[in-house]
Amino acid sequence: MRFVRPAETRDLDGVVALAESLGSGMTTLPADRAVLGEKIERSVASFRGQLDRAQTQYLLVLDAGDGTVQGTSALYPHVGSPYGFFSYKRLRLVQRSQAVDVSCDVEMLALANDYTGTTEVGTLAIHPSLKGTGAGRLLARARYMLVAIRPDLFAPLLMGEMRGWQDDRGENPFWNAVGARFFSMDFATADLLSATRGADFIAELLPKHPLYIELLPPDAREVIGKPHRNSMPARSMLRSEGFRYEGYVDVFDAGPQMHCDRDQIATVAQSRQARPATLSPNAAPAATPHLICSEDLLGFRAVMASAQVADGEIALATDAIQLLGADRGATVRWSPGAVGVAA
Incomplete structure (x- = not known):
């Protein structure tokens, strides 16, 4: 199952390969191993809470389910310093x-x-073979789910260019x-x-x-x-x-x-917290797409999965529950599968 997670140091080769597949023009994701290595290391330190806010940046990657990096997106909490x-x-x-x-x-x-001093959203990139699959929208919206679980880490205004x-x-x-x-x-x-x-x-x-x-x-x-x-x-x-x-x-x-x-x-505005539950086979046909994420910063995961929401619970497949780490009793946060005026 494809999902979004924080970048890790082991992802460097995959991120470099992704940058090379994009060609020139993606200035925040250049095909430069040293620059990308520093970006990943800074992101790792940011997720661990080891940097001042002005220095933090949160780099997310799209994982194919086997560790393969298929895309990136990022949040820069305090730009301009x-x-x-x-x-x-x-x-x-x-x-x-x-x-x-x-x-x-x-x-x-x-x-x-x-x-x-605002928070910038950027570095949205997917492998060219994934265009039109919804992968870019998943990566883009995963950033906002991160904002939803930890608004204190980000500025009151977000911008993108x-x-x-x-x-x-x-x-x-x-x-x-x-x-x-x-x-x-x-x-x-x-x-x-x-x-x-x-x-x-x-x-x-x-x-x-x-x-x-x-x-x-x-x-x-x-x-x-x-x-x-x-x-x-x-x-x-x-x-x-x-x-x-x-x-x-x-x-x-x-x-x-x-x-x-x-x-x-x-x-963010349409996201809600819920207790995870297992989606029964009988209910599966009526389930609809939802964007769901874990609420742990270090263990952040986001996935688009079929689910049903009722009475403070969200029922979804067992593999999705395990992927989100919710099989250990943790709550999750969800948002509709499509949002906004253009959804």
Whole structure:
């Protein structure tokens, strides 16, 4: 049975293989053994409670049932420390001259650190062979189940950002018009540095004054807030959970950034605690899909399984109960198999 669990040090080979299968563009999951090894070690320490909140990150993997890593997702509880988390905020400016009776209504991009200290959801990746199987949605929602069992570990606001639009040559017009003029490196290098070493160089090099959108080339203006075609499914899943776009974009590629109050995320808000029970053969045909997780941080497991809920109990198959560690009397948490406006 396929399930989601915390990454372990033994998963390094599998995570590296997954990153290699994805190709370039996944900056938070580069095909770099040293970087991924450090990410896994930090996640292990985070699940053990050994790090300060500003340093924690929780990396989850999709286990095929035999230890094979088929995907990843992650939570970054406190982004932006110590240099800040940078975004551009799209703003409107209306000016009027009484002397010549002329109005000017323009838009600008202002540098913002509004997401500093929030929790970021990211690193959502599945093996290409699993696209369309529901594996990505399981991995994405497993993060929110982790939030549901331990809200104290995460900020009141969660955010996620989409990779920005690129043409068939891999070029991003916004980067070419803005970032390329201030950073002596190509887009891929700047993006990778931001993901792996932090935002100190962004704080030092990015222009501090607002950018008037009308002064940008037309192709750069058109991609502001426009996600990469490969990020469209991720945006759809965020929307179904209640995440909204309010004009914040990535400073490099102008990809959209979305956010939602932690306790209003659909999977979290609709989750409930229950006592596990064995699903009888007679009841099995009427069972419906549910997202279910264990409530132990170190032993966290999440699975999509057929179940019935009634009177504070959730009846499911024996193998699911054992997988969740609930055969020892522990309670579990469940959420509907589909949630949100797009479910």
